Amino acid sequence: MAPAVEMRGITKTFPGVTANDDIDFTVEKGEIHGLLGENGAGKTVLMSVLYGLYRPDAGETYIDGERAEIESPAAAMSLGIGMVHQHFMLVPSLTVAENVVLGREPAKNGLIDEGEMLERVRASCTKYRLDVDVEAPIHTLSVGVQQKVEILKALHRGADILILDEPTAVLTPQEAEDLFRAVRSLRDQGKTVIFISHKLREVLSICDRITVLKRGKVVGTVAASETDMGELAEMMVGRRVVYSFEKAEVAPGEAVLSVEGLEALDDRGVPTLRGVDLEVRGSEILGLAGVEGNGQTELVEALMGLREAKAGRVSLCSTDITRASSYERIRAGVSHIPEDRHKRGFIPDFTVTENLILGSHREARFTRRGFVIDYEAAASHSQALVEDYSIATPGVGTHAGNLSGGNQQKVIVAREFDRDPRLVIAAQPTRGLDVGATEYVRKKLLEMRDGGSAVLLVSADLDEIWALSDRIAVIYEGRIVAVREPAETDETELGLLMTGGRRG
Amino acid sequence: MKARALLSRVGSPETLRGILIQLIAILMAFAVGAVVLLVTGYNPIDAYAAMLRGAFGDVFRVGQTLTQATPIIFTALAFLFSFKSGLFNIGAEGQFLAGAFASALVGISFQNLPAPLHVLLALVAGAVAGGLWGLIPAVLKTRFGAHEVITTMMLSYVALYLTSYMVNYPFKAPGWVSQTVMIAESARLPRLLQGAQLSASIFIALALVALTRFILNRTILGYEIRATGLNPSAAENAGIDVKRGMILALVVSGAIAGLGGSGEIMGVHRRFIDGFSPGYGWDGLAVALVGGLSPVGALLAAILFGALRSGGMIMTRATGVPLDIVFLLQALVILFVAAPALIRAILKKGGLRW
Numbered sequence: 007m008a009p010a011v012e013m014r015g016i017t018k019t020f021p022g023v024t025a026n027d028d029i030d031f032t033v034e035k036g037e038i039h040g041l042l043g044e045n046g047a048g049k050t051v052l053m054s055v056l057y058g059l060y061r062p063d064a065g066e067t068y069i070d071g072e073r074a075e076i077e078s079p080a081a082a083m084s085l086g087i088g089m090v091h092q093h094f095m096l097v098p099s100l101t102v103a104e105n106v107v108l109g110r111e112p113a114k115n116g117l118i119d120e121g122e123m124l125e126r127v128r129a130s131c132t133k134y135r136l137d138v139d140v141e142a143p144i145h146t147l148s149v150g151v152q153q154k155v156e157i158l159k160a161l162h163r164g165a166d167i168l169i170l171d172e173p174t175a176v177l178t179p180q181e182a183e184d185l186f187r188a189v190r191s192l193r194d195q196g197k198t199v200i201f202i203s204h205k206l207r208e209v210l211s212i213c214d215r216i217t218v219l220k221r222g223k224v225v226g227t228v229a230a231s232e233t234d235m236g237e238l239a240e241m242m243v244g245r246r247v248v249y250s251f252e253k254a255e256v257a258p259g260e261a262v263l264s265v266e267g268l269e270a271l272d273d274r275g276v277p278t279l280r281g282v283d284l285e286v287r288g289s290e291i292l293g294l295a296g297v298e299g300n301g302q303t304e305l306v307e308a309l310m311g312l313r314e315a316k317a318g319r320v321s322l323c324s325t326d327i328t329r330a331s332s333y334e335r336i337r338a339g340v341s342h343i344p345e346d347r348h349k350r351g352f353i354p355d356f357t358v359t360e361n362l363i364l365g366s367h368r369e370a371r372f373t374r375r376g377f378v379i380d381y382e383a384a385a386s387h388s389q390a391l392v393e394d395y396s397i398a399t400p401g402v403g404t405h406a407g408n409l410s411g412g413n414q415q416k417v418i419v420a421r422e423f424d425r426d427p428r429l430v431i432a433a434q435p436t437r438g439l440d441v442g443a444t445e446y447v448r449k450k451l452l453e454m455r456d457g458g459s460a461v462l463l464v465s466a467d468l469d470e471i472w473a474l475s476d477r478i479a480v481i482y483e484g485r486i487v488a489v490r491e492p493a494e495t496d497e498t499e500l501g502l503l504m505t506g507g508r509r510g
Numbered sequence: 511m512k513a514r515a516l517l518s519r520v521g522s523p524e525t526l527r528g529i530l531i532q533l534i535a536i537l538m539a540f541a542v543g544a545v546v547l548l549v550t551g552y553n554p555i556d557a558y559a560a561m562l563r564g565a566f567g568d569v570f571r572v573g574q575t576l577t578q579a580t581p582i583i584f585t586a587l588a589f590l591f592s593f594k595s596g597l598f599n600i601g602a603e604g605q606f607l608a609g610a611f612a613s614a615l616v617g618i619s620f621q622n623l624p625a626p627l628h629v630l631l632a633l634v635a636g637a638v639a640g641g642l643w644g645l646i647p648a649v650l651k652t653r654f655g656a657h658e659v660i661t662t663m664m665l666s667y668v669a670l671y672l673t674s675y676m677v678n679y680p681f682k683a684p685g686w687v688s689q690t691v692m693i694a695e696s697a698r699l700p701r702l703l704q705g706a707q708l709s710a711s712i713f714i715a716l717a718l719v720a721l722t723r724f725i726l727n728r729t730i731l732g733y734e735i736r737a738t739g740l741n742p743s744a745a746e747n748a749g750i751d752v753k754r755g756m757i758l759a760l761v762v763s764g765a766i767a768g769l770g771g772s773g774e775i776m777g778v779h780r781r782f783i784d785g786f787s788p789g790y791g792w793d794g795l796a797v798a799l800v801g802g803l804s805p806v807g808a809l810l811a812a813i814l815f816g817a818l819r820s821g822g823m824i825m826t827r828a829t830g831v832p833l834d835i836v837f838l839l840q841a842l843v844i845l846f847v848a849a850p851a852l853i854r855a856i857l858k859k860g861g862l863r864w
Contacts, residue, residue: 336748356737360733379728
């Protein structure tokens with residue numbers, strides 16, 4: 007029997023990155039096939055090629071043994087391929103049934119035939135054993151049920167091959183169990199499922215076979231019954247080229263940041279930080295390793311005063327700042343390189359100068375008479391920073407949005423480091439930057455450490471954690487599960503800790 | 511070269527391009543208006559010439575233009591000030607009426623105050639009333655998440671009917687007109703031209719143009735308001751109190767609109783007359799947009815709108831063109847200004863590079 011999907015030699019490059027490098031990928035009919043890899047390993051790109059969202063630069067795709075040119079999602083759907091994205095594509099104000107038939111509504115006399123629509127969607131629910139109230143408006147449903155609606159939508163449109171992109175990322179553990187049951191039931195009905203994930207435990211528990219990607223290449227395909235977490239972690243994280251940095255021997259100083267039992271909710275109100283204990287000392291880089299979505303974002307926001315602490319204590323140099331505002335924390339010497347620079351980091355429609363004083367704009371050196379901003383002083387200060395940090399810009403009066411990504415990040419780094427901070431919180435500081443800019447930002451982080459600052463480095467990139475950290479803390483499901491010296495751990499252990507495969 | 515150096519002092523290339531597009535939009539509105547005039551059997555050149563004479567022909571006509579422009583300078587500034595913080599205060603009409611009524615009340619309540627004090631008191635009352643009318647939606651927004659577009663608009667109707675009730679019942683002057691009695695001499699703003707309604711309110715408007723420009727572009731408050739409007743998440747991360755900024759912006763916005771109402775009462779009508787505002791608050795929104803959301807732009811756009819109205823009357827009298835053409839022109843200006851992409855596309859077709 008021909009495999010459901012066979013992709014041969016798929017290569018897809020984007021400016022500066024090879025997302026997929028000569029990938030061979032085969033999925034048999036009626037199996038649940040895991041696609042495992044870290045963020046940026048190329049999983050989603052490969053599946054986007056299969057679903058017709060991207061055209062590959064090279065390579066061929068065969069569906070049920072037939073050569074297929076998949077030029078669009080519509081073409082993919084007509085071949086029986088359905089995809090459920092991480093971000094749902096549902097219309098919140100419409101009902102389940104209306105969403106499911108959207109674009110191909112049964113019509114009578116130019117109007118939607120409500121009865122026919124409900125009957126058909128209910129039939130699909132029964133057929134695929136997905137228990138959903140088809141008349142409920144989407145916005146009244148939990149995320150877990152919305153996901154089922156997405157699956158139902160794909161199946162209703164005739165999908166035999168179902169791609170689930172990180173389906174558990176948005177689910178509670180109970181909802182995830184529910185999803186797994188539904189997926190197994192679909193497999194038993196002969197559907198083929200491709201399950202994208204970076205969580206070892208769930209991939210092992212639900213998949214029949216697993217293909218591991220790393221840096222755009224296939225590391226290997228294994229049967230779930232013949233492998234274990236240790237092997238998968240090693241395949242996924244693997245031996246790495248560690249960038250060599252001249253790291254000066256500096257004795258760590260006193261504790262600058264102390265976090266005890268910190269708890270916080272995420273935007274949905276789900277407890278996401280569940281008792282974080284952490285200490286960062288002066289002249290030390292503490293690397294926070296972890297798979298994304300384990301509470302890193304919430305931790306950083308709670309430390310910056312942007313998210314309310316439900317319990318626990320945060321202190322800076324033995325001063326309690328748990329209830330301090332962001333402004334007070336900045337004044338007390340906390341600098342922050344946000345993970346999403348467009349959202350939190352800077353203002354594209356502000357000039358370079360206006361961005362470089364953001365957060366320092368009330369300081370005496372940039373103001374006159376207490377209420378006027380001294381734009382001349384700010385501009386000459388900016389000019390100096392532009393030179394010091396070699397920011398490539400036509401001038402300090404240019405809108406910051408016109409700068410390249412690397413230079414935008416340099417603007418943020420220059421602004422935050424120039425404050426002479428006691429604590430630097432750097433979240434994904436090199437994400438999306440080219441090699442040169444990455445190198446630069448890492449060097450600067452080391453300089454801050456050598457200068458006596460405490461640095462909390464939050465990164466999804468283990469290389470970065472490995473290259474820079476004096477100590478490594480691992481976060482998993484809202485708790486710090488281990489703290490290690492780089493010398494006393496290895497990649498396999500970190501991989502296991504990050505994916506919940508082992509407790510510290 | 512010299513021209514370019516001079517231009518670069520006016521603003522960045524982005525700003526200059528914006529101004530140019532705005533000007534082209536206005537010209538295109540007049541061009542389409544000319545077509546309409548032709549089709550309906552009028553001579554557009556005669557009509558526009560009469561309009562120009564009517565708007566700027568002599569000192570008196572300029573005075574009439576400025577009289578028409580004055581209230582909408584206030585309301586345009588009010589709209590753009592809150593807009594900079596990311597809020598759409600479309601309720602300038604209500605704040606304008608609240609300010610107008612408060613000033614009228616102060617104007618009729620005292621008889622023996624020295625003039626400067628009485629004027630000051632009436633102006634402050636207008637600003638405070640307008641500011642309060644802006645504070646309500648601000649609190650509703652920051653406390654309960656009520657959208658300001660809805661609340662400011664609804665509060666406009668509250669102000670409209672509340673003031674209407676006031677001048678129909680408790681404060682109605684004797685006679686059949688729904689209006690208050692005249693305010694005291696000491697509370698009146700001086701008129702600037704013999705036989706014309708232009709009052710010192712125009713100076714307050716001009717001062718406010720300079721002041722809003724200064725606040726927005728020079729002060730810490732303005733910086734924080736602009737940061738909040740452009741990227742609230744980043745502003746919050748930089749330690750800026752986003753909610754405080756929004757509240758302040760709406761209160762100041764309301765106060766500016768309120769002062770506009772004060773100026774009309776104290777300078778033009780000298781009493782609160784039911785329905786005296788033909789919708790100055792709503793005009794302000796359009797004027798602010800036509801002015802490219804800058805204070806000086808708002809001033810110029812308000813003068814344009816004032817000129818259309820005062821010139822339109824003369825045009826109607828001299829050429830028989832119906833006054834409706836003025837409203838058509840206004841609508842066209844707004845339409846073209848609201849569609850910069852359209853202007854760019856037309857320019858591109860014409861082979862101009864952008």
